[in-house]
Amino acid sequence: MMIELDLQSEIPIYTQLMDQIIEGIASGRLEPGESLPSVRSLASDIGINLHTVNKAYTLLKQEGFIQVHRKKGVIVVQKEEMPQVTEHYLAKLGQQLRPVVAESLCRGLNQEQLTEIIARLYNDIQPQDKE
């Protein structure tokens, strides 16, 4: 699993890590049941502190994307255990997208154009057919 970080970004490193792992799952590059590197080895690989990796793992665990077994280590949850579309998630989504839509309206980016951007992101991230 390739991890690309922007250490100059205003987005916290642990957030970038979470985003990349979630996108890895969404794209199929990380499959359910697959194990993630240990906090120490991943931290060492990308040159950051182990606590930063641990924070990302802990939050991903809290949100239900990964599990930690004493034996198997850190693994991506099975498809049936994957977090669903809850009311809480929909509420968070609305609050997050509201300012985005408002600014789009101000700048004259209409609904169809924003929808097209969303569509492109779906196609960009979604698992591609192999061979």
Next chain:
Amino acid sequence: MMIELDLQSEIPIYTQLMDQIIEGIASGRLEPGESLPSVRSLASDIGINLHTVNKAYTLLKQEGFIQVHRKKGVIVVQKEEMPQVTEHYLAKLGQQLRPVVAESLCRGLNQEQLTEIIARLYNDIQPQDKE
């Protein structure tokens, strides 16, 4: 202009202020040329420090949504001067929406459903016809 702040939110006050003013413009409740309250009076009204309001105003000015005249005070820019859809804005939008789409894919919220949420926000915010 009604301002509603959540002082318990993890979203900075100056960001909430910017969001509400931009949504005010998007909804038509704030019209081009309309003047905004002074940093001191707005700060006093909502019970926060004047520097917090000043930071929001300064950033909104930098992004091109408002102007500051020595005479007229702080005003919403004219329609022709409103920030447009620039390459820089589209890039920011993509980076912002990418993690949103990735998590949607993981949770099984498909493209049509997310598009529907966007549509609802557009209708929610957009200026309503007056009689």
Next chain:
DNA sequence: CATCTGTTATACATATAATATAACAGATAT
């Protein structure tokens, strides 16, 4: 002339982010 304006400077308190070092208990492999 007094008052209001945005703006700037300085200082302080608090919270978050990231790093550093250390230790503990369970699991693994030599």
Next chain:
DNA sequence: ATATCTGTTATATTATATGTATAACAGATG
């Protein structure tokens, strides 16, 4: 069994972001 690797927890330090507080300046207003 012993050394190593695992996630986890604790403590400390540094840097940055946020929000507040007080003060001052120059332009505009009545």
